[in-house]
Amino acid sequence: MSNSDNTITPDENGRFGDFGGRYVAETLMPPILELEAAYEDAKSDPDFISELDGFLNHYVGRPSPLYYAERLTEFTKGAKIYFKRDELNHTGAHKINNCMGQILLAKRMGKTRIIAETGAGQHGVATATVAARFGLKCIVYMGATDIVRQKPNVFRMRLLGAEVRSVKSGTATLKDAMNEALRDWVTNVNDTFYCIGTVAGPHPYPAMVRDFQAVIGREAKKQILEREGRLPDALIACIGGGSNAMGLFHDFINEKSVRLIGVEAAGKGVESGLHAASLTGGSPGVLHGNRTYLLQNNDGQIIDAHSISAGLDYPGIGPEHAYLHDIGRAEYLSATDDEALHWFQECARLEGILPALEPSHAIPRTVEIAKEIGKDGIVIMNMCGRGDKDVFTIADALGEHISEGTEG
Amino acid sequence: MTTRINETFKNLKQTNSKAFVAYIMGGDPDREVSQKMLNALPSSGVDIIELGMPFTDPAADGPIIEEAGLRALEAGTTLSTIFEMACEFRRINSTTPIIIMGYCNPVHHMGYKLFAKKAKASGIDGAIIVDLPPEEDSELREAFNLNDLALIRLATPNTDKNRLSRVVSGTKGFVYYVSMTGITGASSDRINSVSEQVNRIRHASNLPVVVGFGVKTPDDAQKIAHDADGVVVGSAIVKELNEKGVEPALKLVRALAKAVHK
Ligand SMILES: Cc1ncc(COP(=O)(O)O)c(C=O)c1O
Numbered sequence: 320m321s322n323s324d325n326t327i328t329p330d331e332n333g334r335f336g337d338f339g340g341r342y343v344a345e346t347l348m349p350p351i352l353e354l355e356a357a358y359e360d361a362k363s364d365p366d367f368i369s370e371l372d373g374f375l376n377h378y379v380g381r382p383s384p385l386y387y388a389e390r391l392t393e394f395t396k397g398a399k400i401y402f403k404r405d406e407l408n409h410t411g412a413h414k415i416n417n418c419m420g421q422i423l424l425a426k427r428m429g430k431t432r433i434i435a436e437t438g439a440g441q442h443g444v445a446t447a448t449v450a451a452r453f454g455l456k457c458i459v460y461m462g463a464t465d466i467v468r469q470k471p472n473v474f475r476m477r478l479l480g481a482e483v484r485s486v487k488s489g490t491a492t493l494k495d496a497m498n499e500a501l502r503d504w505v506t507n508v509n510d511t512f513y514c515i516g517t518v519a520g521p522h523p524y525p526a527m528v529r530d531f532q533a534v535i536g537r538e539a540k541k542q543i544l545e546r547e548g549r550l551p552d553a554l555i556a557c558i559g560g561g562s563n564a565m566g567l568f569h570d571f572i573n574e575k576s577v578r579l580i581g582v583e584a585a586g587k588g589v590e591s592g593l594h595a596a597s598l599t600g601g602s603p604g605v606l607h608g609n610r611t612y613l614l615q616n617n618d619g620q621i622i623d624a625h626s627i628s629a630g631l632d633y634p635g636i637g638p639e640h641a642y643l644h645d646i647g648r649a650e651y652l653s654a655t656d657d658e659a660l661h662w663f664q665e666c667a668r669l670e671g672i673l674p675a676l677e678p679s680h681a682i683p684r685t686v687e688i689a690k691e692i693g694k695d696g697i698v699i700m701n702m703c704g705r706g707d708k709d710v711f712t713i714a715d716a717l718g719e720h721i722s723e724g725t726e727g
Numbered sequence: 728m729t730t731r732i733n734e735t736f737k738n739l740k741q742t743n744s745k746a747f748v749a750y751i752m753g754g755d756p757d758r759e760v761s762q763k764m765l766n767a768l769p770s771s772g773v774d775i776i777e778l779g780m781p782f783t784d785p786a787a788d789g790p791i792i793e794e795a796g797l798r799a800l801e802a803g804t805t806l807s808t809i810f811e812m813a814c815e816f817r818r819i820n821s822t823t824p825i826i827i828m829g830y831c832n833p834v835h836h837m838g839y840k841l842f843a844k845k846a847k848a849s850g851i852d853g854a855i856i857v858d859l860p861p862e863e864d865s866e867l868r869e870a871f872n873l874n875d876l877a878l879i880r881l882a883t884p885n886t887d888k889n890r891l892s893r894v895v896s897g898t899k900g901f902v903y904y905v906s907m908t909g910i911t912g913a914s915s916d917r918i919n920s921v922s923e924q925v926n927r928i929r930h931a932s933n934l935p936v937v938v939g940f941g942v943k944t945p946d947d948a949q950k951i952a953h954d955a956d957g958v959v960v961g962s963a964i965v966k967e968l969n970e971k972g973v974e975p976a977l978k979l980v981r982a983l984a985k986a987v988h989k
Contacts, residue, residue, distance in 0.1 A: 604836055
């Protein structure tokens, strides 16, 4: 971990412009202030940084390759498309970059009990994995709906020794899992470390999770300069809470020639109301500790998000994205369930890669932008997760029946 | 009005009694039943009313209040409903303070200034916004001060000395001490000894100290009332109302009030 200069840092109240902050119950103020102080201390400690780098190299498997997707590029007839292959990380997604950082921090703070929320189960699996590696107790909150659609990951977490608690309240998806994790934290403030899986939550989480994910963009920048001798024209990433996108974007924020493009989940279409596109179809509000764009009704009640992808099925977005959106530094587009399903199959067919349903949302927009930029251009898409966890959902959506319980 | 709250504590002090604060969720299970319950609270011995504003994502509440909020929302309750309920209550009662309690987002969505204005116009006396710590409440506090409304802050077992002076300095009416690190409706076994904590707060502030979270039975309430200036009961009443109806819930309220006032 090393910090590049001049990037965006939140102010002392954890604000990115008008977004972010610390909207939590009083009981959680002392622990988040304690966390902030511990993180500030750790991030300038060379021992912490080298320990983290060591685990990222030898345990997570970093750096992840930057792969030229030649056949997708030929098919598209536009700019060269590169995939940043974070799906090759241990546990199959970018989520572990953040878990590695947070759990090393938890250990440093003397916390013995790790809790996490999960949607797709990728963050849950990554948390359970790293907790197992350090012999820490791990409890993962997961919406009952998501437990059904991400069965392989639920079993994986259990194999790793984590306790998966099914959350049946509200809509029984990611937002409710996060409510439940917050309730756990309020109840067990002394020994518990809440490992949030995306760039949301109260300060310092959005900035801290981004910093732990920023390794993606740092590597990509170095790799593309080696390969192409120049910066890319655009970076594209899917957005649930926005951690893989922030991780890719962070080192490029000041490279004004590089377009930053986030792709939200449009579900059945933004017009249908059944979507998870908080920036495209939401408005500013306060949820889960921060002020950001949310899906909400006229009375400030949170509206259910809808996406075929459990990892994108969240009615909010990290506050730094809200800020980048409002200042016009990043662009935010969306992709529907159908587009994701279509491009999942195209990616399998053309590149021999089964992407997770989350990055499958980024592919259609990547293809369009590559066309728009044209042949001399270069774009990098974050292939932030692999699709093994999604095979049942995809079989279902395609009307095929495969037996459950065996995988891959 | 902060005066209504101050008068309530002054009167209780004169009779050497403590405040019984009852929480109900506004609009649960519907406007009509909830109004009936609200209107009957003062004559059942309630000194201060906490009227819940429902929210879809109440991350500091246990299942009893969460489900009450979802029932209220299902029945069409909005912030306007809460204001209408307060207005109707004020037609029959001009002395019992109403504190509305809920989460930031609906309030933020309405706009802090408009929220304060409407609360004032509805005869509401103050508010507790659970997820608005001192770090984030200045805008709402300003709007409340302009309208002579009390923004009541929470102190918790882990609010240390430095934070405590910050917490109490901006609060009006009373200080709400949360008896445990936990959520509403938690077991009363988790209540830490409150007398020391209440003294700690009294040291930092001249305001009355009201204790809530986990208080369920007349016995619990009586013990807490011994040490504090007031006791809040929420989940137990909400549960009784949901499971048995208005009359049994009011019976529980009367028993709790009697225990607190003893
Ligand atoms: C593979 C993958 N990509 C993306 C996401 C969305 O999260 P974020 O936007 O924080 O990267 C998830 C979340 O579970 C995921 O598993």
